[in-house]
Amino acid sequence: MTKQKADLLQGTLDLLILKALQHEPMHGFGVAGRIAQMSQDMLMVEQGSLYPALYRLEEQGWIKAEWGVSENNRKARFYSLTAAGRKQLQTEQDSWAKLSTAINLVLGNV
């Protein structure tokens, strides 16, 4: 939860959140759950990083938030991708692909 750690994770976490929101609007709890599910519980997002990231992405205009009603009839804040967010997701996916290929090449894992 220290600042340094958050900074290191920042880029990746943003990508994961955008990806989780790709198909449908979701609340914060749902985003965390989706990321865990998609990564087969290998990536656990701490709430301490999740909410700052969500508010940051909203500030940047990549996602937008609306109050809605959850599956359990709870009032919840739903996040969805904006047009700019979709474009950003694409960009980040591409650069992540490049980065991971490059790192794999370096490590000789290909």
Added chain:
Amino acid sequence: MRFLRRFRGLFRRRKLEADMAEEMRVHLEMLAERNRTAGMSADEARFAAQREFGGVEQIKEIVREQRGGLWLAQLGQDLRYAGRTLRKAPGFAVVVVLTLALGVGLNTVVFSFYHLLVAKPLAARAPEQILRVSADDRRFQAPFTLDEVLDLRARLRSASAVVASSPLQVVLMGAATEDHQLPAALQFVSENYFPALGVPAVLGRTFAPGERAVAVISYDAWQRRFNGAPGIVGQTVKLRGVPVTVVGVAPERFGGTTPPSSADFWLPLDEQPEVLPNFDWARNRSSRIWQVQVRRLDGVTPGQVGAEVATIASSWRQPDGKPLRTKTEVATFFQLAGAQVHAVGVTLLLAVGLILLVGCINIVNLIHARNLSRSQEVAIRLALGASRGRLIRQLCAESLLLGLSGGLVGFVIAFWSCEAIRTWATGLIRGITMGTWSPFLDLAPDLTVFGYSVGLALVASLLTGLRPAWLSASVNVDDAIKRRTGAPGTIGAKAGRNRLLAVQIAASLLLLAGTALLLASARRSLTTDPGFDSHHLLTVVAWSNINNNVTSAPDQLQRAREIEERLRRVPGIVGVASADRAPFTGHTSTAYVTDDGKWMNGCITMNVTGDYFSTLGLRIVAGRTFTETETTDAANVLIVSESAARHLWPGKNPLGRQLETAHSERDRTPAVRYTVVGVVQDARLTNLSEVDDIDLFLPRAATAMWLVRTQGKPEALIHPIFTELGALDPKLPSQTAVWTLEEGSMRVQRMFAKVPADIALALGGIALALAAVGIYGVVSFLVARRTHEIGVRLALGARPGDVVALVLRQNLRAVAWGAGMGLAGAAGISILLTRLVLNAEMPDITYGAGAFPIGPYAGALVVLLAVLTVAAWLPARRAAKVDPVEALRAE
């Protein structure tokens, strides 16, 4: 766009807070629900959810912080919070603000003077365009002849105007009645003077082209002599008997272009032969007296103007055939920027800077102690989710608020002090010079001075606030909450405090050493013997007969002879001599060439009668004094002082040798050769602090000033002199000033030593008091923190004396370090100042004490150590009185 969004964000804060709170509450509920589904009890599920989620408030704070525009809102918040907490500790706030105000105020006063001397622009329109041009004679900057001024005006293309102004000349001014004539200072200026400088009249107008017999009065003279009556415009005044119409009043802040003296009246240059017929400034085109300012055109650099001036000046023929070098620089109020001015200015700034430093260290200790008592509050806020950065900012906001308040109060104090000093100095100088000299000191603070005050206060507040805030915020949350006395960084803080104490002691010692040095000088100035008996001398000045030119009108000579005869008749007067200057009232120095071909600058030349030496009590050591005929004929003979003889003809008999005026090659002035007829003993006639280098005396009768030797107390004869002069002419007493040499010019000389000593005493005293408060505070603090330990020691049998010694020992090292650094610093500064200041150009205000006087420095050290011991002993004694039982129970 981004900025706009952030800005809007400021106003959406409330919505954000609500959103965040609700959203996280929902998240927690969802987590709890999941846990319940997994089989936990309701309570268990809720606690597990909270553990998993982490600190809600911490997360909120991170979100808040990453919203960029928020810092502004936070700053406002922090300042408001600081204001509230400070209101709860008014004693603390007042002490800090006053300490800062004192420091900033002192610094601002000194800076105001320094700024005035070095950089303050003329109170004119677009002052940066006004350049001062001078003939550069390496040693001093000489003015121009009228021919040169006119040539410059005709040919200079890069300037829109060339203005000329004469030196000030004191004449008698009479308003309606002839009887009440007072001295007034005149200055002759080119008729474009006011419009070209961009100085409009506040009342009436300035000169019209070709106008004669008119004058512009200074604001100060208008207030002082005419009580600010609006009827002054159009009024006729008589200047030296010549009627002149006042056409306007100059602005209050305009003091002319020859500071520090302001003219009372400005007259058109062409008027000079009328008002001062004995001078030939306007007619004789070779008198080098006109000071020149030019206003450069837009888009022309000062360098370009300087180059054009130099080109034009190179065509002017010089008497000695050498080219005339010129210097062109941006005109400032004083046009002083020599190394000596900077050296004195920077030394004074350092001195008052040290006081601010000593005060700041006290504030650091105060803030630190205060923060320590707030460590629990700080810990709770950390626990509740405040980040350390935010806490440091918040604690600094408090310092910022204190600093700004201190700065503003300090600025107001400085403003008043400057005004008071100005009034005091102006009145003093006017009194001593019998109203002939009106000094003009424009000490009104401008933006630069204000910026300096505020900047200094900000730096001081950051310096004082940052460290305590840092120490305070690095508290260990757990420890601080559990143990009420949790001390953040106690060990480091203690070492830091001792270092600060050492700095305080060093700074105080530095100031005290300077004070001791100057006090010793002031004491020496009281006992310095000028080389003659100065206690039985009077100076008599007849304003009505004033005229510095010795070849004056016959009626003035006649009147002077009558006055002298009357003076001789007063019982109790044993000697009367006329002289163009009384001792210690400034001097004229001239260059001469000896018959060996040696060129000698800086010869102090005085016009005296043959009785001068016997009246003053100066011994003729060889040759003779002037005869009466020599004086009446203004014969070309001279008497030299012993040291003058040594300088001019080393190892040879000066009698019969000859001197020639150095500017004899000048076309219109015939060469003058003087033959030495006598040698007089050395004396201090220019500066009381040192024997004159080269004194030359010429046999000329001055017409307005006499030196009178009395048998008894000189004061007793002032009244009889007035009576005697009244018998000669009833108007004469009102136009004559009589004062004793001791109370007149010698008092001024002693003030040169006394005023710096008084200032230093005040500064040294303040520094010492602040340092004493500092060590008192630190020792009290340590005693308070070690009460428990002291209790144990006493319970185990330590005697009170041991406890006092224990507490005092804690600071021994700091005191030793401080004293060492202080003495080293004092020595360094002394050496620097000796190099820069104490040379032939300036009077030696240390009266020969030199660079590192052991006596005064040792005295300063003793005083400092004594005060510090008392300051530390008071709280230490309190420690020894601790009741062991109470102390142990207190924990």
